[in-house]
Amino acid sequence: xxxxxxxxxxxxxxxxESAARELFIKQGFHATxxxxxxxxxxxxxxNLYNYYETKDAIFESIVEKYLEVIDERLREMFASIDEPLxxxxxxxxxxxAGELVNNxxxxxLLMYIDVLEFQNRHFRKMFDGLxxxxxxxxxxxxxxxxxxxxxxxxxxxxxxxxAAYMQFFNxxxxxxxxxxxxxxxxxxxxxxxxxTKIFAYGTLSDKKMASFKKKVASKGIA
Amino acid sequence: xxxxxxxxxxxxxxxxESAARELFIKQGFHATxxxxxxxxxxxxxxNLYNYYETKDAIFESIVEKYLEVIDERLREMFASIDEPLxxxxxxxxxxxAGELVNNxxxxxLLMYIDVLEFQNRHFRKMFDGLxxxxxxxxxxxxxxxxxxxxxxxxxxxxxxxxAAYMQFFNxxxxxxxxxxxxxxxxxxxxxxxxxTKIFAYGTLSDKKMASFKKKVASKGIA
DNA sequence: GAATAAAAAACGGACGTTCATTTTTATTGT
DNA sequence: ACAATAAAAATGAACGTCCGTTTTTTATTC
Numbered sequence: 133x134x135x136x137x138x139x140x141x142x143x144x145x146x147x148x149e150s151a152a153r154e155l156f157i158k159q160g161f162h163a164t165x166x167x168x169x170x171x172x173x174x175x176x177x178x179n180l181y182n183y184y185e186t187k188d189a190i191f192e193s194i195v196e197k198y199l200e201v202i203d204e205r206l207r208e209m210f211a212s213i214d215e216p217l218x219x220x221x222x223x224x225x226x227x228x229a230g231e232l233v234n235n236x237x238x239x240x241l242l243m244y245i246d247v248l249e250f251q252n253r254h255f256r257k258m259f260d261g262l263x264x265x266x267x268x269x270x271x272x273x274x275x276x277x278x279x280x281x282x283x284x285x286x287x288x289x290x291x292x293x294x295a296a297y298m299q300f301f302n303x304x305x306x307x308x309x310x311x312x313x314x315x316x317x318x319x320x321x322x323x324x325x326x327x328t329k330i331f332a333y334g335t336l337s338d339k340k341m342a343s344f345k346k347k348v349a350s351k352g353i354a
Numbered sequence: 355x356x357x358x359x360x361x362x363x364x365x366x367x368x369x370x371e372s373a374a375r376e377l378f379i380k381q382g383f384h385a386t387x388x389x390x391x392x393x394x395x396x397x398x399x400x401n402l403y404n405y406y407e408t409k410d411a412i413f414e415s416i417v418e419k420y421l422e423v424i425d426e427r428l429r430e431m432f433a434s435i436d437e438p439l440x441x442x443x444x445x446x447x448x449x450x451a452g453e454l455v456n457n458x459x460x461x462x463l464l465m466y467i468d469v470l471e472f473q474n475r476h477f478r479k480m481f482d483g484l485x486x487x488x489x490x491x492x493x494x495x496x497x498x499x500x501x502x503x504x505x506x507x508x509x510x511x512x513x514x515x516x517a518a519y520m521q522f523f524n525x526x527x528x529x530x531x532x533x534x535x536x537x538x539x540x541x542x543x544x545x546x547x548x549x550t551k552i553f554a555y556g557t558l559s560d561k562k563m564a565s566f567k568k569k570v571a572s573k574g575i576a
Numbered sequence: 577g578a579a580t581a582a583a584a585a586a587c588g589g590a591c592g593t594t595c596a597t598t599t600t601t602a603t604t605g606t
Numbered sequence: 607a608c609a610a611t612a613a614a615a616a617t618g619a620a621c622g623t624c625c626g627t628t629t630t631t632t633a634t635t636c
Contacts, residue, residue: 136581160383160384161384162382163471165625165626166626167624175583176582176583176584177584178627178630179581179582181628182580182581182582186627187626218566219566243532244466245470247466247531248466248470249385252533256532258532259528259532259537260533260534261536263537263538263539264539267539281562282558282559283558283559284555284558284560285559288539288540290539291538291545291548292548292552292557294539295538295549298525299521299524302524309469309474310469310474310477311474311481312482312484313483314483315484315485315516316485316513316516317484317489317512317516318510323513326509326510329508329509329556330509330517330552330556331552331556331557332557332566333506333556334553334555334556335439335509336441336555337507339503340502341555344440344441344554358602358614358615359602387590387591388591388593389590389591397616398616398617399617399618400594400595400618400619401615401617403593403594404615577636579635579636580635580636581632581633581634582633583632584630584631585628585631586627586628587627587628589624589625589626590623590626591622591624591625592621592622592623593620593622594619594621595617595620596617596618597616597619598615598616598618599614599615599616600614601612602612602613602614603610603611604609604611604612606607
């Protein structure tokens with residue numbers, strides 16, 4: 133049998149990794165055996181080792197490819213956002229986060245596996261310097277918004293966008309994976325509205341806000 | 355040997371569970387063997403089964419007790435909060451969340467183990483109906499704040515407090531366990547300040563806020 | 577028949593659990 | 607106070623199974 137084409141090899145790997153991914157997600161990394169993977173992939177046990185050196189290598193390959201998929205989705209998300217700090221944009225960011233979580237919940241399960249088994253070695257890059265990345269993507273837009281005077285003084289656009297991003301993702305992750313059914317007490321739609329409004333307007337009334345600001349000023353708190 | 359006193363049994367269990375907890379956290383549930391636990395606890399392998407029916411039962415007992423500890427800490431936290439919607443209170447909530455995460459990061463690792471191995475069976479209760487629980491704890495305070503006119507119209511105090519609680523915890527968890535070193539781009543202190551201000555004031559300038567509200571009103575969006 | 581893929585068998589070790597045995601100690605009788 | 611006793615606790619070897627990986631064998635294609 134002559135050497136398989138690169139494409140054929142890749143196809144075989146896809147098959148194996150797809151089976152492995154489902155198993156890892158369903159029952160965890162250690163609870164999934166190479167025999168399980170071989171069976172679900174329709175491949176012999178020994179043959180797995182023609183494609184991967186170790187079981188860890190399968191996990192790593194899966195994560196590597198999945199990270200690219202998610203990165204691409206995130207790039208699409210950000211590319212579709214014109215004015216990142218407009219309330220409508222934040223609301224849409226939240227919607228898209230919800231879709232990403234619901235369509236790819238296995239991705240985050242893999243991340244939790246990584247946290248537990250590998251100290252999040254493979255997923256760290258998702259969080260490391262997150263706000264700086266947003267500043268790179270939206271820097272000009274942030275500047276424009278500041279120049280227009282859209283933002284309250286002292287508000288750092290990068291931090292705000294990052295915080296909103298995290299809040300939305302965390303909301304849907306808790307709903308999807310942690311059993312918090314309607315943990316904000318309202319539907320997803322209403323939760324998105326509430327969170328968007330919080331980021332836009334805050335929660336205090338004008339009256340209260342004024343009195344609080346005075347207090348802060350008199351105390352000299354930042 | 356007659357039956358050990360209840361206290362003696364409990365002490366022995368503490369010993370076992372303390373060893374098991376550390377191992378589970380360090381290397382995960384499946385990667386930790388009963389032999390590991392026995393060795394670290396200074397107990398024979400077989401003797402473990404005089405105290406627990408199965409390995410799962412050890413995990414469950416650990417979680418049960420840890421949940422009580424954390425619940426108690428949370429109760430203390432909430433009890434120390436007089437006016438839950440005051441910015442100073444939210445800021446303190448954030449600080450306390452940070453301490454809880456940093457002093458008990460193993461608790462959340464156990465939660466991720468639970469998500470992966472047991473579909474979060476044991477930790478669900480932490481999120482299920484979360485905002486309702488806050489409404490139970492702070493209901494009267496929420497009502498008072500609303501009566502005083504502290505809150506912007508349309509703002510639901512329960513959702514707000516829950517959202518802030520989630521945001522703070524998530525912030526510190528990402529910092530501690532997911533490798534997001536300064537993922538908001540600023541120090542923990544500054545992050546707490548920023549997040550508190552977002553929840554209090556929002557991010558938009560008065561001018562922008564007014565124009566946006568007009569737009570919303572004309573479009574009839576909620 | 578040479579080369580490569582795929583399958584099968586085999587390896588040594590580790591797993592959770594059980595169990596026959598030994599050790600320990602709270603109670604009892606003195 | 608103390609030794610005898612009996613019941614419970616502690617032990618570690620053993621069980622059967624499964625693990626990740628390696629090696630050997632078989633099948634397939636040129």
